[in-house]
Every structure is written in structure tokens, then in C-alpha cells.
Amino acid sequence: MGNACSNHLGIPPAKGPYAVGCTDFMMDHTAQGSFFRLYYPCQETEKAEKPDWVPCKEYFNGLADFMKINRTLSEKIFNYLFGSFKIPAYLDAPFKSNGKCPVVIFSHGLGAFRTLYSAICAELASRGFIVASVEHRDQSASATYYFREKTESEMANDNVPKTSASAQDSMIREWIYYRVLQHGESEFPLRNKQVKQRADECILALDRLTQINSGRPVQNVLQTKFDCTTLENSMDLCRIAAMGHSFGGATVVEALCKEVKFKCGVALDAWMFPLDDEIFARVKQPIFFINSEKFQWAGNISRMKKLDSASIQRKMITIRGTVHQSFPDFTFLTGNWIGKLMKLKGEIDPEIAIDLSNKATLAFLQRHLGLEANFNQWDPLIDGQDENLIPGTNVTVLQSAI
Numbered sequence: 579m580g581n582a583c584s585n586h587l588g589i590p591p592a593k594g595p596y597a598v599g600c601t602d603f604m605m606d607h608t609a610q611g612s613f614f615r616l617y618y619p620c621q622e623t624e625k626a627e628k629p630d631w632v633p634c635k636e637y638f639n640g641l642a643d644f645m646k647i648n649r650t651l652s653e654k655i656f657n658y659l660f661g662s663f664k665i666p667a668y669l670d671a672p673f674k675s676n677g678k679c680p681v682v683i684f685s686h687g688l689g690a691f692r693t694l695y696s697a698i699c700a701e702l703a704s705r706g707f708i709v710a711s712v713e714h715r716d717q718s719a720s721a722t723y724y725f726r727e728k729t730e731s732e733m734a735n736d737n738v739p740k741t742s743a744s745a746q747d748s749m750i751r752e753w754i755y756y757r758v759l760q761h762g763e764s765e766f767p768l769r770n771k772q773v774k775q776r777a778d779e780c781i782l783a784l785d786r787l788t789q790i791n792s793g794r795p796v797q798n799v800l801q802t803k804f805d806c807t808t809l810e811n812s813m814d815l816c817r818i819a820a821m822g823h824s825f826g827g828a829t830v831v832e833a834l835c836k837e838v839k840f841k842c843g844v845a846l847d848a849w850m851f852p853l854d855d856e857i858f859a860r861v862k863q864p865i866f867f868i869n870s871e872k873f874q875w876a877g878n879i880s881r882m883k884k885l886d887s888a889s890i891q892r893k894m895i896t897i898r899g900t901v902h903q904s905f906p907d908f909t910f911l912t913g914n915w916i917g918k919l920m921k922l923k924g925e926i927d928p929e930i931a932i933d934l935s936n937k938a939t940l941a942f943l944q945r946h947l948g949l950e951a952n953f954n955q956w957d958p959l960i961d962g963q964d965e966n967l968i969p970g971t972n973v974t975v976l977q978s979a980i
């Protein structure tokens with residue numbers, strides 16, 4: 579059953595002209611460092627294998643904590659349901675592009691982590707973007723890790739001979755799990771602090787990419803086979819956007835406010851709660867809100883509308899028949915009835931929904947990053963002109979609430 583049903587299920591392959599490479603990058607090794615999964619246009623290589631979608635079991639444990647279900651039981655279920663899926667990209671494949679690539683920094687949602695939006699990130703990479711999907715250490719991720727040096731005693735009782743000890747052997751992996759809101763703890767102070775840290779982590783990821791692009795030596799603490807020097811002069815650092823899902827959508831608004839290098843933002847089903855009221859007047863860049871039909875509510879939409887501006891382009895569309903989970907990869911990985919039961923799928927075919935979201939995103943990025951591609955063919959989607967799109971929102975917002 580497991581393998582049979584997973585044959586027709588899987589993360590949809592990217593549709594753009596480029597093959598997609600994927601690698602992980604962490605620098606430095608501490609919890610204050612930058613950790614992201616990089617998706618990029620690569621050389622066609624049949625020999626490279628595709629990376630595991632969920633890199634290790636601790637992520638499933640974190641997901642169980644997030645969903646308040648038992649760890650041992652859920653680890654078996656998750657492994658059975660999702661253990662065999664691969665990402666539609668070639669692990670550590672050599673970078674290839676004719677010309678400088680625009681850059682997108684992607685921020686995941688509450689309880690998610692860096693690998694769960696590969697359908698979106700791989701699609702952008704197949705269209706010529708370099709995409710860094712950040713893994714946040716603000717305790718909003720289901721799980722994440724960093725490294726600390728081994729103590730003398732830990733080194734002592736190692737059986738690794740000192741001679742062969744590599745950087746990795748002198749380091750211990752430390753896990754940070756999802757921080758559950760304590761009983762009676764008010765949510766806003768936590769989420770507000772987290773959204774600020776998340777924005778800083780997006781800016782730090784951009785700084786690391788800038789370092790890699792300049793050819794200055796970088797030290798990736800993860801010993802991948804990917805050679806970062808092949809990315810020298812590969813990025814167009816005048817064409818940078820921020821993108822994110824849910825909590826990651828709020829992170830987009832916060833990051834745009836803090837860093838003008840982000841020329842525009844795309845917020846997928848943004849959760850606006852963590853943001854300070856006074857931020858809305860301070861954001862100067864164009865923002866595209868792509869919403870699901872089922873997740874949004876009046877209070878959340880009215881905060882998005884606070885960003886409406888006569889001079890700065892702010893757009894909003896809603897994809898019919900979608901739910902909050904229509905954006906992360908889970909929506910492709912279960913059969914219909916499990917998917918609908920767990921609210922991982924809406925009424926619309928998940929591939930049609932993500933295709934609309936991706937094409938609308940590409941059109942918006944071409945318009946506001948000044949790309950010379952053909953993504954403007956999808957301009958009508960930015961205005962919600964499609965049978966599966968609603969211009970603006972389906973949610974009624976009282977005029978007084980705006």
C-alpha cells in the first residue's frame with residue numbers, strides 16, 4: 579500500500595526551463611548563524627540523487643510536538659506516510675546559469691522548517707532564481723539544529739583517532755524544538771519577538787549569499803559535496819525579494835521594513851498577528867498577498883489592508899478551494915480523503931493551486947524586480963483574472979475595521 583499509493587503522489591516537478599539543484603548551507607555553526615536550503619538552476623546531471631524531503635527523524639519528532647501528538651506513534655505514521663518522498667531537485671548538482679540570477683529569501687510557517695516548501699522554491703529555481711529557504715532558530719520551527727564544540731571529556735571518550743578528526747567530529751549536533759505557548763502566557767510578545775528574529779535571520783541569509791557571490795571565502799559547516807565557489811558572481815544583488823508562508827508572510831513584511839535590499843515581497847496566506855501596528859506605515863516596497871480561501875478572517879485581512887497605498891503597489895488575490903496547507907508540500911503527499919480529513923488539501927487540485935500561486939508570483943517578481951523574462955504573460959493572475967482566483971479577498975471586512 580505504502581509504495582503503491584506513493585507512486586502517483588509526490589511533489590510536482592518544476593515546470594521552468596532549468597534543471598534544479600539543491601544543497602544545504604550553515605554558517606556559522608552556532609544558533610546565531612545562518613541555516614538555509616539553497617535551490618538553484620543546475621547542470622542536467624542524471625547521476626545526482628534527489629535529497630530526502632525530511633532530512634532526519636528529529637524533524638518528525640518536532641512535528642509531533644507541534645501537533646501535540648505522541649512522538650513514537652507519529653514517527654511511525656510520518657515515516658510510513660512521508661518517509662519515502664524525494665524533493666524534485668538534484669542534491670549538490672553543479673550550478674549553471676547564463677547570467678546573474680535574481681534572489682529570493684523564503685521564510686517558513688509556524689511549526690514548519692526549511693524543506694517543506696520545495697514545490698515553490700524548486701519552481702522559482704527552474705525559472706532562473708536562486709532561492710534560500712531559511713530554517714529559523716526562534717523556536718517557531720518544529721525542529722532545527724546547530725553545532726557546539728565537544729568538551730574535553732566528550733573528546734576524550736571518543737574512539738575517533740585525533741588524526742582523522744574533521745571539523746564535524748569535534749562538533750555535537752544540538753536540537754531546538756518548537757516552543758509551545760505556556761499556559762496563561764500571552765501570545766503577542768512571543769510572536770512579536772520571534773518575527774523580529776526571523777526577519778534578522780532572513781537578512782543574515784542574504785548577507786551570507788552576498789559573501790558567497792563576492793567570492794570571499796565562506797565556511798559551510800555542513801560537509802556537502804557542493805562547491806560554493808561556483809556561485810561567485812552568480813547573483814543579481816539588485817534583484818532580491820522576500821517570500822514566506824503564514825508566519826513567514828509576517829516575516830516578509832518585517833524584513834522589507836528592516837532591509838531595503840528586499841525590493842518586494844510575496845506573502846502566502848500571511849498571518850499578520852505578530853506584527854506591530856506602527857510597521858504598516860513604514861514598509862515602502864510592493865507586497866503581493868496570495869491567500870487561501872479557508873484560512874483568512876476579517877481581523878487578519880484588515881491588517882493587510884492597512885498596507886494599502888496609492889503610491890506603492892499592494893496586491894491581493896485568493897485562490898478558490900484552497901486551505902492554509904495548500905502552500906507547503908504536504909498538500910501533494912497524501913491521498914484525497916486523508917488530505918481533506920487533515921485539512922492538508924482543499925477542494926481544488928493542489929497542483930492547479932500551486933501553479934496559479936507560482937505563476938502569479940513570477941509575474942509580480944518580474945514587474946517589481948525589473949526582470950527581462952516572459953513572466954508578464956501571467957500578469958492577469960496578479961489581478962485575480964482566472965476562474966480559480968478571486969481578486970482581493972472572499973472575506974467581508976467591515977469598513978470601520980480598516
Ligand SMILES: CCN(CC)CCN(C[C@]12C[C@](c3ccc(C(F)(F)F)cc3)(C1)C2)C(=O)Cn1c(SCc2ccc(F)cc2)nc(=O)c2c1C=CC2
Pocket residue numbers: 641644645646686687688689690694823824825826849902903906908920921922
Ligand atoms: C494544534 C496545533 N496548533 C499549533 C499552534 C495549530 C496547528 N496549525 C494547523 C496545522 C499545521 C498542521 C499539519 C501539518 C502537518 C501535518 C502532517 F500530517 F501532514 F504532517 C498535519 C497537519 C497542523 C495543520 C497551524 O499552526 C497552522 N499554521 C501554520 S502551519 C505551517 C506548517 C507547519 C507544519 C507543517 F508540516 C507544514 C506547514 N503556520 C503558521 O505560520 C501559522 C499557522 C496558524 C497561525 C500561524
